[in-house]
Amino acid sequence: MDERQTDEMTDAMLDQEIERALAVDPSPEFLARVRVHIATQPARVEWWSWPMVVAGAAVAVAAVVTVLVWRPGASQSDVPRAASPSIAAMPLEMPLISAPPDVAGLRREQSTQASTIARGAVIAAAPAPADRSTPHEPEVLIAADEAAALRRLMRATWTNSAAPAALVAAGTELAALEPFEDLELAPIREIAPIRIEPLQLAAREEGVRQ
Amino acid sequence: MPGFTTEIPATLVTVDQGLAREFETRLAESSRLAFRVAYGVLRQREDAEDVAQEAFTKAYRSFAQLRDRDRFRAWLVRMTWRLAINRQRSNRRRMSREEGPTAPSPEPTAADTLVARERARQLWSAIDALPEKLRVVIVLAGIEGHDVREVATLLKLPEGTVKSRLFFGRQRLKESLRWMNGRPTK
Numbered sequence: 001m002d003e004r005q006t007d008e009m010t011d012a013m014l015d016q017e018i019e020r021a022l023a024v025d026p027s028p029e030f031l032a033r034v035r036v037h038i039a040t041q042p043a044r045v046e047w048w049s050w051p052m053v054v055a056g057a058a059v060a061v062a063a064v065v066t067v068l069v070w071r072p073g074a075s076q077s078d079v080p081r082a083a084s085p086s087i088a089a090m091p092l093e094m095p096l097i098s099a100p101p102d103v104a105g106l107r108r109e110q111s112t113q114a115s116t117i118a119r120g121a122v123i124a125a126a127p128a129p130a131d132r133s134t135p136h137e138p139e140v141l142i143a144a145d146e147a148a149a150l151r152r153l154m155r156a157t158w159t160n161s162a163a164p165a166a167l168v169a170a171g172t173e174l175a176a177l178e179p180f181e182d183l184e185l186a187p188i189r190e191i192a193p194i195r196i197e198p199l200q201l202a203a204r205e206e207g208v209r210q
Numbered sequence: 211m212p213g214f215t216t217e218i219p220a221t222l223v224t225v226d227q228g229l230a231r232e233f234e235t236r237l238a239e240s241s242r243l244a245f246r247v248a249y250g251v252l253r254q255r256e257d258a259e260d261v262a263q264e265a266f267t268k269a270y271r272s273f274a275q276l277r278d279r280d281r282f283r284a285w286l287v288r289m290t291w292r293l294a295i296n297r298q299r300s301n302r303r304r305m306s307r308e309e310g311p312t313a314p315s316p317e318p319t320a321a322d323t324l325v326a327r328e329r330a331r332q333l334w335s336a337i338d339a340l341p342e343k344l345r346v347v348i349v350l351a352g353i354e355g356h357d358v359r360e361v362a363t364l365l366k367l368p369e370g371t372v373k374s375r376l377f378f379g380r381q382r383l384k385e386s387l388r389w390m391n392g393r394p395t396k
Contacts, residue, residue: 011380014387017333018352026245026259034237034263038270 160187233273236282237266243283243353244290250349251294252301253334261297265290280363287364291346336386344379347372 142150244265248258269276269286276282337345350361358376362369 011384014380014383015352017329018337018348019355021330021333022246022250022349022352024246024249024255025242026262027255030245030259030262031237031241033259034241034266037263038267041267041270 157188229273229277232277233270236269236273236279240283240286241266244286246353247287247290247349248294248297250337250353251291251298257297257301258294261293262290264293284364284366287350295342332387332390333383336383336390339386340379340382344375344382347375348379348383351376 241262244262245258248261248265249255252258252261265286268289269282272285273282276285337348340348346365347361350356350364351358356364358369358372361367361376362372365372
C-alpha cells in the first residue's frame with residue numbers, strides 16, 4: 001500500500017516537475033520578430049506560378065518527344081517517313097542486272113518487271129551511286145556467288161537459252177540437290193508487260209507508325 | 211513582375227486579407243505552444259525561438275491548407291518538433307567538434323537553488339534518454355496541461371496509444387531518476 005502510494009505520488013510529482021520545467025515563456029519580442037520575419041518573406045502569388053507550370057510541362061513534353069525520336073539505336077523505320085520521298089513517286093533508276101547487249105529490246109519490254117526485282121534485292125556486289133542517294137531503302141546483302149548465279153539465270157531467261165546444264169556448270173550447290181537434266185523449259189514467246197502504276201496515296205497516310 | 215502588374219482582383223485581396231487575419235489569430239494563440247515544444251527539445255531560449263519562428267514561417271507558406279484550428283496546431287507541433295530535433299542534432303555535432311559533450315544548463319528561475327537545478331538537470335537528461343516516441347508524448351503532456359485526448363489530437367494518434375506511451379514514458383523516467391539519486395530499482 002505504501003509502495004503504491006509512493007508510486008502514485010511519484011507520478012504526480014513527476015508530472016508537476018515536467019510541467020514546471022516546461023513552463024518557460026518566449027521573450028516578449030518573440031511574436032513581433034515572427035511577424036517581421038513573415039512580412040519579409042516573398043509574397044505568394046498563386047496565379048503567378050501557372051505560367052511557370054505550363055512552361056515546365058512544355059519543356060518536359062519536348063524533352064520526351066526528343067528522346068523518343070532521337071533515341072540511340074532507333075531503326076530507320078522509326079524515322080518519320082515524311083522526310084523521305086514517297087516510294088510511289090521515286091524514279092525507277094535502280095540499276096538493272098547487267099544484261100547482254102543483244103537483248104536490249106527484251107530488256108525494254110521487261111524493264112518494269114526487272115526493276116521490281118532489283119528494288120527488292122539490291123545486289124551488294126555491284127552497288128551503284130543511285131543506291132547511296134536512297135538511303136531509306138532496305139539494303140539486302142547476298143553472297144557474290146549467288147549474285148553471279150542470279151545474273152546467269154536472268155541472262156539465260158532473256159536469251160531463251162536457259163540451259164540447265166550451263167547452270168550446273170556454274171558450280172552451284174543447288175544443282176547438286178536438284179538435277180536439271182530432265183527439265184524441259186519451253187521458250188518464252190511473249191510476256192505481257194506488267195504495268196505498275198504509282199499508288200495514289202494521300203500524303204498523311206504515309207509515315208504512320210504501326 | 212512585368213506583364214502581371216495589372217490590378218489585382220478585389221476577390222483576391224479579400225481572400226488574402228482574410229487569410230492574413232486568420233493566420234494572425236493562429237499565431238497569437240499557438241506561439242507559446244510552438245515555443246515550448248521547441249524548448250522541450252532544445253532547452254535554450256534563443257534556439258527554441260528560432261525554431262518556433264521557422265515553423266511559423268513554414269506554416270504561413272502552407273496556411274491555405276491549414277486553416278482549420280486543430281489541423282494547424284497539430285501540423286505546427288509536429289513541424290516544430292521535427293525542426294527542434296534537427297537543430298538539437300546539429301548542435302550536438304557542433305559541440306562535439308568544438309569542445310566535447312556538455313549538458314545544456316536549464317534556464318535560471320526565481321526559485322533557483324542548487325538542488326533545484328540539479329534536479330532539473332537530472333529530469334532533462336532522463337527525458338533526453340527516452341525514445342523519441344515516448345519523449346514527444348511526455349513533453350506534450352507536460353505543456354499547458356494537455357490531457358490524453360489533446361495529445362492524441364496533436365500527434366494524430368489513437369488515445370490508447372498515447373496512454374500506453376505516457377505510461378511507459380513515466381515508468382522509464384522514474385527509473386532513471388531513482389537510479390540517478392542512488393536508488394536503483396529492484
